[in-house]
């Protein structure tokens with residue numbers, strides 16, 4: 348993944364089959380699917396890949412136990428199928444995770460036991476393992492810090508887990524290998540129309556401020572919670588299509604929640620589920636669901652949300668946490684589909700939402716990371732129809748994401764050139780300096796935030812340490828990007844300010 352090479356492709360006088368706007372899970376999945384079908388595809392992402400919601404998930408590859416409770420069997424079955432594909436196609440970026448639901452009455456044991464057996468049955472051949480009913484003793488063995496007061500037992504079930512932004516970047520790399528052009532820091536700024544149909548996307552390389560016009564047969568808008576701006580760029584009389592609801596996560600040390608099992612609290616005070624999930628030797632707690640007015644690239648947690656999570660976790664665990672124990676707080680925004688307006692709804696009765704505007708703009712939003720592949724398939728099916736492209740079959744259900752051998756070879760090359768890069772960035776973490784170089788050379792990392800937030804996940808794991816290590820990261824990056832001391836200083840200042848928001852005062 349070389350950004351200059353990718354940019355070069357924009358200067359040619361190509362007529363693209365598909366332009367995808369947005370480099371989160373949905374857009375990247377769409378670019379990969381479209382390139383595999385042989386369509387001439389370009390994806391532009393206004394910030395870094397997965398800067399939006401796609402790096403801020405709870406890190407679950409799941410069917411959505413919550414939807415089962417709502418009786419939405421079709422949706423759960425679809426997501427479980429996608430869970431199976433993802434675990435199979437990206438085994439190095441995903442893992443099977445055991446979850447324990449602690450239960451406090453025989454009724455709960457029966458209710459959740461039966462429900463989670465059905466959950467497993469719905470996954471059919473793609474089952475990750477049998478749901479089991481646990482005694483109180485067994486539950487305690489799985490969750491050593493569980494509060495045993497009134498505990499009756501637990502239910503063990505299997506789901507998947509992953510590293511969201513790593514997966515995003517590897518989907519981008521795979522799409523490029525399959526022929527797509529994929530660029531970060533390139534923002535869509537407008538559309539050109541001929542006879543009221545979109546015929547080009549105007550965009551700007553945010554880093555050089557150079558402008559490009561991408562002639563195209565069809566455009567897919569995959570900008571998540573930023574969807575409204577693109578829809579209104581197409582037609583400024585359109586009402587908002589989505590409204591944001593935020594979910595926060597608190598990251599704590601594993602000593603507060605020891606073991607390798609995750610916990611699912613099936614009913615919080617507001618009737619949602621809450622997870623405690625081991626991740627990169629820490630534990631992610633979340634999430635919340637709070638409608639908000641403003642969208643932002645760096646949404647802020649509300650005090651009530653922080654207290655809500657701490658209160659619920661402390662109700663279930665014996666090692667009580669306080670605000671001082673939070674290593675990082677990160678926030679993601681859900682695009683809730685508000686109204687259909689007068690755009691025709693092309694598909695869909697599922698969780699995701701796809702519309703086609705009179706000018707031919709395809710907008711796809713909602714869904715979840717787990718179902719990104721299916722969303723992409725729907726987007727490309729519609730794009731082929733609207734753009735009058737040759738009808739080609741979707742093959743992503745059986746396409747491997749990433750290339751582990753190639754990655755290993757590249758790391759060997761980096762270390763051969765400078766063996767000192769094998770050094771860890773900090774004694775408490777396994778991340779190495781070579782990973783910084785790798786991200787610059789092969790993953791389009793352009794600044795400290797790209798490294799510490801989305802290539803090495805330190806900002807999400809330990810925000811204070813991330814600030815401490817920023818100068819070292821800047822110095823290594825500067826060498827490989829040929830930047831000067833002024834660049835380093837500016838990068839450190841802006842990252843320090845951003846990372847401050849991940850630390851609870």
Ligand SMILES: Cc1cc2nc3c(=O)[nH]c(=O)nc-3n(C[C@H](O)[C@H](O)[C@H](O)COP(=O)(O)OP(=O)(O)OC[C@H]3O[C@@H](n4cnc5c(N)ncnc54)[C@H](O)[C@@H]3O)c2cc1C
Nearest residue numbers: 369371372373393399400401405407535571594715716717
């Ligand atoms: C709190 C929370 C927890 C979640 N947990 C899970 C989970 O555990 N498992 C799961 O499966 N799903 C989960 N989800 C859902 C999942 O994260 C989302 O469905 C998914 O990340 C959405 O991806 P997206 O590509 O549609 O949007 P985004 O990731 O937001 O991507 C949109 C992109 O568009 C870009 N963009 C915006 N405007 C422009 C422009 N003008 N030009 C170019 N680019 C632009 C943005 O920079 C952004 O990168 C969670 C969601 C939330 C909110």
